[in-house]
Amino acid sequence: xxxxxxxxxxxxxxxxxxxxxxxxxxxxxxxxxxxxxxxxxxxxxxxxxxxxxxxxxxxxxxxxxxxxxxxxxxxxxxxxxxxxxxxxxxxxxxxxxxxxxxxxxxxxxxxxxxxxxxxxxxxxxxxxxxxxxxxxxxxxxxxxxxxxxxxxxxxxxxxxxxxxxxxxxxxxxxxxxxxxxxxxxxxxxxxxxxxxxxxxxxxxxxxxxxxxxxxxxxxxx
Amino acid sequence: xxxxxxxxxxxxxxxxxxxxxxxxxxxxxxxxxxxxxxxxxxxxxxxxxxxxxxxxxxxxxxxxxxxxxxxxxxxxxxxxxxxxxxxxxxxxxxxxxxxxxxxxxxxxxxxxxxxxxxxxxxxxxxxxxxxxxxxxxxxxxxxxxxxxxxxxxxxxxxxxxxxxxxxxxxxxxxxxxxxxxxxxxxxxxxxxxxxxxxxxxxxxxxxxxxxxxxxxxxxxxxxxxxxxxxxxxxxxxxxxxxxxxxxxxxxxxxxxxxxxxxxxxxxxxxxxxxxxxxxxxxxxxxxxxxxxxxxxxxxxxxxxxxxxxxxxxxxxxxxxxxxxxxxxxxxxxxxxxxxxxxxxxxxxxxxxxxxxxxxxxxxxxxxxxxxxxxxxxxxxxxxxxxxxxxxxxxxxxxxxxxxxxxxxxxxxxxxxxxxxxxxxxxxxxxxxxxxxxxxxxxxxxxxxxxxxxxxxxxxxxxxxxxxxxxxxxxxxxxx
Numbered sequence: 252x253x254x255x256x257x258x259x260x261x262x263x264x265x266x267x268x269x270x271x272x273x274x275x276x277x278x279x280x281x282x283x284x285x286x287x288x289x290x291x292x293x294x295x296x297x298x299x300x301x302x303x304x305x306x307x308x309x310x311x312x313x314x315x316x317x318x319x320x321x322x323x324x325x326x327x328x329x330x331x332x333x334x335x336x337x338x339x340x341x342x343x344x345x346x347x348x349x350x351x352x353x354x355x356x357x358x359x360x361x362x363x364x365x366x367x368x369x370x371x372x373x374x375x376x377x378x379x380x381x382x383x384x385x386x387x388x389x390x391x392x393x394x395x396x397x398x399x400x401x402x403x404x405x406x407x408x409x410x411x412x413x414x415x416x417x418x419x420x421x422x423x424x425x426x427x428x429x430x431x432x433x434x435x436x437x438x439x440x441x442x443x444x445x446x447x448x449x450x451x452x453x454x455x456x457x458x459x460x461x462x463x464x465x466x467x468x469x470x471x472x
Numbered sequence: 473x474x475x476x477x478x479x480x481x482x483x484x485x486x487x488x489x490x491x492x493x494x495x496x497x498x499x500x501x502x503x504x505x506x507x508x509x510x511x512x513x514x515x516x517x518x519x520x521x522x523x524x525x526x527x528x529x530x531x532x533x534x535x536x537x538x539x540x541x542x543x544x545x546x547x548x549x550x551x552x553x554x555x556x557x558x559x560x561x562x563x564x565x566x567x568x569x570x571x572x573x574x575x576x577x578x579x580x581x582x583x584x585x586x587x588x589x590x591x592x593x594x595x596x597x598x599x600x601x602x603x604x605x606x607x608x609x610x611x612x613x614x615x616x617x618x619x620x621x622x623x624x625x626x627x628x629x630x631x632x633x634x635x636x637x638x639x640x641x642x643x644x645x646x647x648x649x650x651x652x653x654x655x656x657x658x659x660x661x662x663x664x665x666x667x668x669x670x671x672x673x674x675x676x677x678x679x680x681x682x683x684x685x686x687x688x689x690x691x692x693x694x695x696x697x698x699x700x701x702x703x704x705x706x707x708x709x710x711x712x713x714x715x716x717x718x719x720x721x722x723x724x725x726x727x728x729x730x731x732x733x734x735x736x737x738x739x740x741x742x743x744x745x746x747x748x749x750x751x752x753x754x755x756x757x758x759x760x761x762x763x764x765x766x767x768x769x770x771x772x773x774x775x776x777x778x779x780x781x782x783x784x785x786x787x788x789x790x791x792x793x794x795x796x797x798x799x800x801x802x803x804x805x806x807x808x809x810x811x812x813x814x815x816x817x818x819x820x821x822x823x824x825x826x827x828x829x830x831x832x833x834x835x836x837x838x839x840x841x842x843x844x845x846x847x848x849x850x851x852x853x854x855x856x857x858x859x860x861x862x863x864x865x866x867x868x869x870x871x872x873x874x875x876x877x878x879x880x881x882x883x884x885x886x887x888x889x890x891x892x893x894x895x896x897x898x899x900x901x902x903x904x905x906x907x908x909x910x911x912x913x914x915x916x917x918x919x920x921x922x923x924x925x926x927x928x929x930x931x932x933x934x935x936x937x938x939x940x941x942x943x944x945x946x947x948x949x950x951x
Contacts, residue, residue, distance in 0.1 A: 253562070254563055254564045254772075258546075258562055258718065258770075258772045258776060259546065261772075262542050262546075262718075262779055263543050264780070265776075265779050265780045265781075266780075267540075270540050271533060271537045271540055272537075273723075274537055274727065276724075276727060276729070277726070279530050279730065280729075283523065283526060304746070353760060355760065356760045356761070357760055361674055362674065365670060365671075365673075365674045381743070383744075384744055384748075389762075390759070391756075391759050394759060394760040394761040394762070395707045396707060396708070399707060417729040417732070417733075418726065418729045421726065421729070426690075426725055430692055430725075431752065432753040432755065432759065433707070433762060434752070436750075437746065437747060438745065438747075440746070441699055441746055443614045443662060444740070445618065445632070445699075446614065446615075446618070446633065446636075446638050446641055446661055447636075447637060447638045448506055448509050448631070449658040451658050453662070453666065454662060454666060454698065454699035455612070455666060455669060455670065455673070455699050455701040455704055456699070456700025456703065456704075456746075456747070457700075
């Protein structure tokens with residue numbers, strides 16, 4: 252018999268005991284969740300938590316974000332910014348220099364990505380206010396490594412897509428019916444406390460995470 | 473304390489290692505400081521005790537429900553993963569698991585495997601097996617990297633290098649990392665590790681990772697981490713091999729948030745980790761990065777033995793947060809290496825006997841004062857103290873009627889202990905014998921031995937009183 256059959260057979264031979272009912276996870280969150288927050292409170296909470304994780308949040312509008320990004324990129328001395336086709340038109344129109352499209356499979360330019368790219372811009376699928384978390388679903392246009400390898404990660408977040416908690420986000424967006432090959436939750440730049448429980452940022456992934464938060468004019472503050 | 477190349481070591485040496493650790497002031501300070509820090513961070517995450525109880529109740533329910541349906545869920549997971557293009561392998565033993573991984577590695581001409589944090593890979597001693605097969609397996613979690621660089625094993629499942637100070641790590645890096653000069657700045661030390669490891673991520677042929685939750689309905693492997701090395705290992709190399717114990721599966725994606733929320737809060741007192749990485753398949757046509765092959769190795773290694781018993785099954789509810797260690801007075805004093813097993817602390821004491829057998833591990837369940845802290849903080853409410861008592865009994869006796877013997881059943885049986893208990897039972901069930909013993913014990917109390925085995929290690933010897941309680945009461949009633 253194969254290992255698989257042996258394992259399954261041993262599990263099936265075990266006493267059944269009482270079978271628990273299916274856990275009522277939606278009921279739990281309905282009773283205890285943060286479901287009552289309004290848009291302003293969600294935005295506020297997200298910004299507060301993301302800042303706690305050493306992420307930066309910059310409020311922008313649909314009209315001015317490429318310009319704001321241009322300023323940030325210049326201020327941080329970024330010489331090369333990796334982007335996907337989705338934002339090509341806006342970025343190219345912004346007059347930014349050092350733009351680099353992720354336009355071919357990684358296999359041919361891995362070394363360049365690791366050594367030459369200073370920053371990247373990706374979209375997000377939304378965010379979670381409770382924990383200050385971005386929902387990042389890489390795809391063919393904005394591949395997985397964009398939010399991982401460059402030392403600075405700029406992420407564009409639509410304030411309409413901020414959910415109260417993870418459960419609300421995954422049910423509202425119907426994740427279980429459409430999981431991509433890789434889905435990510437990102438809360439701040441990479442970090443470690445493995446040396447003497449002292450927190451250090453920029454462990455293996457980005458050293459900086461800057462969220463460009465798309466809000467309405469009156470929410471700019 | 474010297475923990476070089478620590479292998480699974482005989483239980484008989486546990487006491488010596490524990491004694492050495494207790495005498496090591498430096499180690500004591502490291503652990504006490506780190507555990508106090510983690511205890512404080514966790515407590516700050518759970519300000520409302522009744523809310524925490526509701527969360528624990530739900531998490532326990534989810535784990536029990538998942539385990540009750542384990543064979544079906546494993547088959548569903550395999551089916552979904554296969555549909556998603558992930559290759560699923562099954563291993564009953566560490567040897568089988570290593571053989572599967574080495575075979576995959578060989579097929580891809582591997583020279584270097586980069587590893588994200590995986591306790592199961594430690595459990596099967598993958599690094600040794602890879603080295604024997606002529607391939608390098610490099611740990612990339614900062615703590616694991618440090619520990620591996622020094623030829624050691626992790627001393628904590630979440631913070632592997634917790635036993636080392638930054639000065640020790642500074643000396644280690646200066647000595648072993650080419651081009652590194654001495655610095656005891658934590659930021660600079662992390663910078664050195666980052667530079668070395670990014671080069672390795674880029675050039676490795678295979679990445680290996682563990683799994684925190686495997687979701688059956690979607691065929692998704694979830695990984696929890698802060699550093700990004702897990703994402704590197706699972707995204708940059710052409711091949712990703714994930715390895716996990718068979719117990720990590722849950723039925724639905726919606727079962728993940730309650731467990732994930734408790735895992736990070738219990739482990740490090742974080743509301744969430746930097747990354748939650750959900751992998752549901754290899755690179756699809758049109759995608760520009762990600763591994764071309766993804767494998768999952770499902771490992772038994774004694775878990776089905778725990779599963780076969782309704783009480784011991786709760787061991788498998790564990791989500792590996794390490795809170796039981798952080799709160800254990802014994803662990804805090806002796807550190808992770810003294811146990812000699814992959815999983816130290818209370819969880820190690822209840823899981824290791826299934827993996828390694830009671831013959832090698834029967835002393836571990838006795839490394840507890842049964843204070844109950846582990847059970848109280850366990851986010852999935854594993855009754856750890858009950859399981860410790862149960863395993864102590866299994867180590868001392870034959871299997872209960874109707875129960876299959878555990879591996880190493882009765883390994884700690886002692887004729888002397890049996891004789892003492894039989895004698896005790898005889899005394900306390902026969903009044904005449906009891907009175908005779910009392911008469912003798914009070915008259916000949918001067919003959920009591922001054923050295924009384926474990927008792928006198930740190931206590932004054934026991935000595936019978938000059939009169940029995942019966943005599944005292946009789947005298948008092950006469951007055």
